Amino acid sequence: MADASIDATGVAIPARAEIPARDAALLADAVREAGALALSLFRTELRNWTKGASSPVSEADIAVNDLLESRLRSATPDYGWLSEESADDPARLGKRLTWIVDPIDGTRGYLAGREDWCVSVALVGDASPLLAAVFAPATDEFFFAARHRGASCNGMPLHATPGTELDFSRIAGPKPLVERLRKTADDIVLHPRIGSLALRLCRIADGRLDAAFAGGQSRDWDLAAADLIVHEADGNMTALSGDAISYNRPEVTHGVLVAAGRDRHTRIVEHFRNRPVS
Numbered sequence: 001m002a003d004a005s006i007d008a009t010g011v012a013i014p015a016r017a018e019i020p021a022r023d024a025a026l027l028a029d030a031v032r033e034a035g036a037l038a039l040s041l042f043r044t045e046l047r048n049w050t051k052g053a054s055s056p057v058s059e060a061d062i063a064v065n066d067l068l069e070s071r072l073r074s075a076t077p078d079y080g081w082l083s084e085e086s087a088d089d090p091a092r093l094g095k096r097l098t099w100i101v102d103p104i105d106g107t108r109g110y111l112a113g114r115e116d117w118c119v120s121v122a123l124v125g126d127a128s129p130l131l132a133a134v135f136a137p138a139t140d141e142f143f144f145a146a147r148h149r150g151a152s153c154n155g156m157p158l159h160a161t162p163g164t165e166l167d168f169s170r171i172a173g174p175k176p177l178v179e180r181l182r183k184t185a186d187d188i189v190l191h192p193r194i195g196s197l198a199l200r201l202c203r204i205a206d207g208r209l210d211a212a213f214a215g216g217q218s219r220d221w222d223l224a225a226a227d228l229i230v231h232e233a234d235g236n237m238t239a240l241s242g243d244a245i246s247y248n249r250p251e252v253t254h255g256v257l258v259a260a261g262r263d264r265h266t267r268i269v270e271h272f273r274n275r276p277v278s
Contacts, residue, residue, distance in 0.1 A: 019123075019130050019131060019146055019147065022075075023076070023097075023123055023131060024131055024146060026071070026072065026075050026076070027072075027121060027123060027131050027133050028133060028142075028144060029071075030067075030068055030071040030072055030121070031068075031119050031121050031133040031134075031135045031142075032135060032142065033067060033071065034064045034067050034068050034071075034103065034119045034121075034135070035118075035119045035135040035136075035137035035142075036137065037060075037063060037064055037067055038060055038064050038103075038104055038110070038117075038119060038137060039137040039138065041059075041060040041063065042060075042110065042113075042137075042138060043113050046058045046059050046060055046111065047059045048107075048111055055107075056107045056108050056111060057085065057107060058104075058107060058110070058111060060104060060110065061084075061085050061103050061104045061107055062085055062103075064103035064104055064119060065083055065084075065085035065086060065101065065103040068083070068099075068101055068103060068119075068121065069081065069083070069086065069101075072099050072101075072121075073099070076097070076099070078095070078097075079095055079096075079097045079098060079099055079123075080092030080093070080094075080095030080097065080098030080099070080248065081098065081099050081101070082098055082099070082100045082101065082220060082221065082248060082252065083099075083100075083101035083102070083103065083221060084101070084102050084103065084219065084221045085101075085103050086101075088252075090250075092248060093248065093249075093250065095248075096125060097123060097124070097125045097130070098123070098124050098125075098247075098248045099121060099122070099123055099124075100121070100122045100123075100124050100129075100220050100221050100224040100225070100247060100248065101120070101121050101221055102119070102120040102121075102198065102221035102222060102225075103119060104117055104118075104119065105117060105118050105119070105120045105196040105197060105198045105199065105221075105222060106118065106195040106196030106197075106198075106199065108195060109195030109196065114195060115136070115138035115139050116136075116194050116195040116196050116199055117136070117138065117195060117196050117199070118134050118135055118136040118137075118141075118196050118198055118199045118202075119133075119134070119135045119137070120133075120134045120135075120196075120198040120221065120222070120224075120225045120226065121133050121134075121225055122224035122225040122227075122228060122247075124224055124247045124248050127246040127247050127248060127249065128147075128244075128246075128247065129147070129224045129225065129227055129228035129247065130146070130147045130228070131145070131146050131147070131228070132144065132145045132146075132151075132224070132225035132226070132227075132228040132229050133225060134198050134199065134202050134225050134226060134229060136196075136199055140154070141153055141154065141202075142154055143158070143202050143205065143206075143225075143226075143229050144229075145225075145228045145229040145231075145232040145233075146228075146232070147228065147232070148232075149232065150232050150233075151205050151228075151229045151230075151232035151233040153202075153205075153206055158205040158206050158207070158229070158232075158233035159205075159207060159233055159234050160204050160205055160207060160230065160233050160234050160235035160260065160261035160262070161207050161210050161261050161264070162261055162263060162264075163210075163261070163263060163264060164263050164264050164266075164267045165210075165264075166181055166182075166210070166211070166264075166267075166268075167210060168181075168182070168188040168189065168190055169189055169190070169191060170191055170208075170209055170210040170211070171190055171191060171209065171210060171211045171212070171213075172190060172191040172192075172193070172194055172200050172203070172209055172211075172212045172213070173190070173200075173211075173212055173213025173214070173215060174213060174215040175188075175190055177213050177215055177256065178190055178213060180271075180272070180275060181268065181271060191209060197214055197218055197222045197223070197226070198222060198223070198225060198226040199226075200212050200214075200226075201214075201223070201226035201227070201229070201230055201237065201259050202226050202229055202230075204230050204233070204235050204237075204259045204260060204261070205226075205229045205230050205232075205233035205235060206233070210260060210261070210264060211258065211259065211260035211264055211265075211268060212258070212259045212260070213256065213257065213258050213259075214254070214256065214257040214258075215256060216254075216255050216256045217253060217254075218253070218254050218257065219252050219253055219254070220247050220248065220252040220254075221252075223237075223245065223247075223254065223257070224247050226259075227245060227247075230259050234261065234262060235259060235260060235261050235262060235265065236259070236260065236261075236262050236265040236266075237257060237258070237259035237265075238257065238258065238265070238269065239254070239255060239256065239257055239258075240255075240256050240257070240258055240269065240272045241269070241272075241273070242269040242273070245257065258272075
């Protein structure tokens with residue numbers, strides 16, 4: 001983390017001009033405040049409804065979104081904005097920098113009183129994340145990353161697990177997809193499901209999982225922050241083809257993705273290249 005200062009929250013603030021130090025501090029403060037708001041509403045009686053085919057949303061999602069939009073957009077009015085809980089503004093496509101926001105990732109678990117949810121925010125430029133914060137307030141885990149500056153959780157550096165072996169108890173994702181990795185017909189027992197996709201991916205960065213999959217239909221806001229955190233923790237996260245993920249494009253929906261430490265990721269991608277997912 002050379003050439004960086006440390007702010008009052010313990011977050012390393014990058015010094016390079018392409019990532020303004022103001023934005024790192026702004027992001028950390030806003031996400032912590034948003035997480036505190038979400039936690040204050042957790043396990044209370046909340047109005048909730050379904051949008052689209054089956055996606056739950058609650059008044060907590062909207063309140064957290066409003067807070068983040070107020071804090072981030074007021075401080076950076078020239079940046080674009082893409083949030084799960086805001087109407088999409090195509091003007092974001094012409095912006096040099098864009099905030100990509102999931103106010104509460106894992107709303108279904110949040111409403112059920114489980115702890116596997118988080119606030120996830122990334123700052124994206126040139127289709128790639130530059131800054132990322134993922135905060136799981138129920139378990140007090142604050143993940144932060146800045147491009148070329150490493151990733152941390154509660155101020156401690158993160159490192160994905162090395163090696164290429166496949167221990168299925170340390171792999172998370174849709175079982176039919178993960179089963180395609182095995183060589184035998186024996187049944188496998190996967191890591192218990194993590195409701196928040198962003199948090200699932202951050203478990204690669206902190207070493208609690210060896211690999212994680214997203215089964216398709218994930219959106220920019222589910223992925224962008226965790227993507228940077230994984231990469232800055234010596235991991236990799238791509239499409240199953242190995243292609244990098246691009247953000248802040250007209251289409252924000254993505255196909256099947258995999259995250260793992262670099263060597264294990266290479267092995268998994270090569271496996272699926274030989275056995276494509278139909």
